[in-house]
Structures are given as structure tokens and as C-alpha cells.
Amino acid sequence: MAEDPQRNFRSAYYEKVGFRGVEEKKSLEILLKDNPLDVEKLSTFSQRFPLPSMYRIHVWKVLLGILPPHSDSHALVSRYRAEQFDDVTAALKAMRFIHSATPPTEFYLRMYQLESQQLPRRTELRPPDENDENFLSIARAMEEIVDDSVDCYWLIRCFINQFNHKFGDSIPHLPKSLEHFLSQEDSCLLSHLKMSGGLDSLPYSLWFRRCFAGCLPESSLQRVWDKVISGSCKILVFVAVEILLSYKIMLMGMSQPEGVFDFLSNMPQENTDAIVTKAIDLWHKHCGTPMHSV
Missing domain, CATH: 1.10.472.80 (Ypt/Rab-GAP domain of gyp1p, domain 3)
Structure with missing residues (x-):
């Protein structure tokens, strides 16, 4: 039987983006269409196979609990996440902890400190300690991976919380x-x-x-x-x-x-x-x- 050039092209493409075969891509797409999403199966897939960039952020948000398993509520939950982001931003500006020139990673740190009840008094601000530096390093890396500032903050926050809680x-x-x-x-x-x-x-x-x-x-x-x-x-x-x-x-x-x-x-x-x-x-x-x- 003659080889199918189109199929060979698809296979080469999937290998390039991290899949060893078409069936792996189909498996992930099927998992992402489930409602509710099976978080355990998504977790297992991520451990067994690489996640290409086209799916990575969405899978991370589900695995970190930023989005719930029920896909039909993702839009509503995303809106709530954005509103909470805006509310915390407004609070930090009102307290003069951040301003227009504040670097995004420092902004994320102050948000995290406020939401975890660790925000110091403005008169007691100090250079970053070791925990702050760990946060800032992860934040700088996440900022390079994620374009949207709301998604970036929630991924940083939930990644660090999950990491500390689990490990x-x-x-x-x-x-x-x-x-x-x-x-x-x-x-x-x-x-x-x-x-x-x-x-x-x-x-x-x-x-x-x-x-x-x-x-x-x-x-x-x-x-x-x-x-x-x-x-x-x-x-x-x-x-x-x-x-x-x-x-x-x-x-x-x-x-x-x-x-x-x-x-x-x-x-x-x-x-x-x-x-x-x-x-x-x-x-x-x-x-x-x-x-x-x-």
C-alpha cells in the first residue's frame, strides 16, 4: 500500500510539538471534551506524555484548580477570577503599594501577600527575603510563559500554593x-x-x-x-x-x-x-x- 503523504506530514508535525503519534493527540482532545473533566486522567496524561503549547495553559489551569472540572462553567469562573484580580489591584493602588511603574512580578507578589494575609505595613517594607525571592523567580518565569496578566497571576499563585501544600x-x-x-x-x-x-x-x-x-x-x-x-x-x-x-x-x-x-x-x-x-x-x-x- 502506498504511503499517505498527508498522514506522514501530520505525524511529523505532532512529533515536533511533543506527540509521538496521532493517537496521543486524539486522546488528549477527547479528555478535554469531557464534561466534567476527569482531572485524574488529565494528570496521568501529563505525566506520561509531553503537553504541547496549544493545550498546556488550559491543562495547567484545570490541574491547579483555577478552572473547575465542569467545562460549561469555565467562562463564568474566568470572569470571577478577572474580577477578583481587578478588586485586589484596586485595593493595592488605594493603599499605595503599587503604581503604574511597579514591575509585574512585584505586583504579583503584593497581590499574593495581600490575599494570604502576609502583606506588611508600608512602614515595615523590607528587601525581599528568601521566600519572596523564590516567589519572584517563579513569577518571572511564568511571565515569560503566559501572556495574559490575570492568567499569569492565578497560575503563579496556585502553582506555589499547590507546590507548598503537596510537597x-x-x-x-x-x-x-x-x-x-x-x-x-x-x-x-x-x-x-x-x-x-x-x-x-x-x-x-x-x-x-x-x-x-x-x-x-x-x-x-x-x-x-x-x-x-x-x-x-x-x-x-x-x-x-x-x-x-x-x-x-x-x-x-x-x-x-x-x-x-x-x-x-x-x-x-x-x-x-x-x-x-x-x-x-x-x-x-x-x-x-x-x-x-x-
Whole structure:
């Protein structure tokens, strides 16, 4: 039977945007047409397959609870979200916490502080602390991914709240997980990092508190956040492991912990897509894949 050129073109296109086959695209489209949406199946799909940009923001909003499972109420809920955004904006302007020249990320931080009852008095304003810097890093990355300011704020807010609620107790244990999996992948590199003091100087806050915001470019970061938002913080460990493996030669030549920290905090950006792809493969290798049917 002769090959269908149109089908071959479609297959090549779907591979380019993140699908390995037409059936995966059809599966996601079917899931997104359900009413109510099956959030568990959407979460499983996001863990098993990459989300192309045409669907990503919508899926994130559903998985983060910004939009409810019932699709017929999405328009109404979106309007309520926008109205709440406008109300908080007006309140912050009235209290003179923000003005026309306030950077969007600082604006989002003040909104978050007000809604979580953490807004300081204007007379007690201080430079950002570590938690504020974590928020601002994630906000800057999300701002590069999402064009609409209302969607951007709600995604930042709900992403951070979900991350802290679901994974807050697990984050302190991720460095040990990194050590465990690195020992299985490259014990020689692990030994060198231990002996040089580099293991204790890895940028854990950048990797595990900021979810690689400010470390990976947004094109790569989105694929990592797909997995975090769909329910896995362990993916952060495997991205960190793959970064170490990818720069093994350079790291093996470093004997000062400060050099390791500085290099990894400002790592090259040109091969991050390959690093994330290998990290996802490593994640599936060690943790398996969700068995829930999609």
C-alpha cells in the first residue's frame, strides 16, 4: 500500500510539538471534551506524555484548580477570577503599594501577600527575603510563559500554593534522593562531589525551591513544570541528576565548592532541552509511569 503523504506530514508535525503519534493527540482532545473533566486522567496524561503549547495553559489551569472540572462553567469562573484580580489591584493602588511603574512580578507578589494575609505595613517594607525571592523567580518565569496578566497571576499563585501544600514536607529530603539516584547512575561523579565538598554546595534552593526557575529557559522549564503540576516533585531530582551527568567533565575538574555552585547556578542554556528529555526518561526508568488508562 502506498504511503499517505498527508498522514506522514501530520505525524511529523505532532512529533515536533511533543506527540509521538496521532493517537496521543486524539486522546488528549477527547479528555478535554469531557464534561466534567476527569482531572485524574488529565494528570496521568501529563505525566506520561509531553503537553504541547496549544493545550498546556488550559491543562495547567484545570490541574491547579483555577478552572473547575465542569467545562460549561469555565467562562463564568474566568470572569470571577478577572474580577477578583481587578478588586485586589484596586485595593493595592488605594493603599499605595503599587503604581503604574511597579514591575509585574512585584505586583504579583503584593497581590499574593495581600490575599494570604502576609502583606506588611508600608512602614515595615523590607528587601525581599528568601521566600519572596523564590516567589519572584517563579513569577518571572511564568511571565515569560503566559501572556495574559490575570492568567499569569492565578497560575503563579496556585502553582506555589499547590507546590507548598503537596510537597512542602518532601522538599528537604530531595537532596538525599539526588544523592541516591546519582550513586546509581555515576558513583565516580558522586564520590568526587563528596570529596570536594561540592555535593553540599549544589544550588538546592534554585533547583528544588524555585523548581528550576531562573536556571532553565522557559522552553525547557515548561516540560518540567508539566510533571510538577500533574503531581510529581521527584522529577526535580532527575533534572538535577541529569544536569550533573551532562556536565560531569567540567565538574570533575573543579575542586572548590564555590566554583561548583557558581557554575551550576549560571549553567549554559544551549542543551537544556536534551537534559530535560534525558531527565524525563530517567524519571520513568526509576519511578515507572502512571498506569491509569487515558
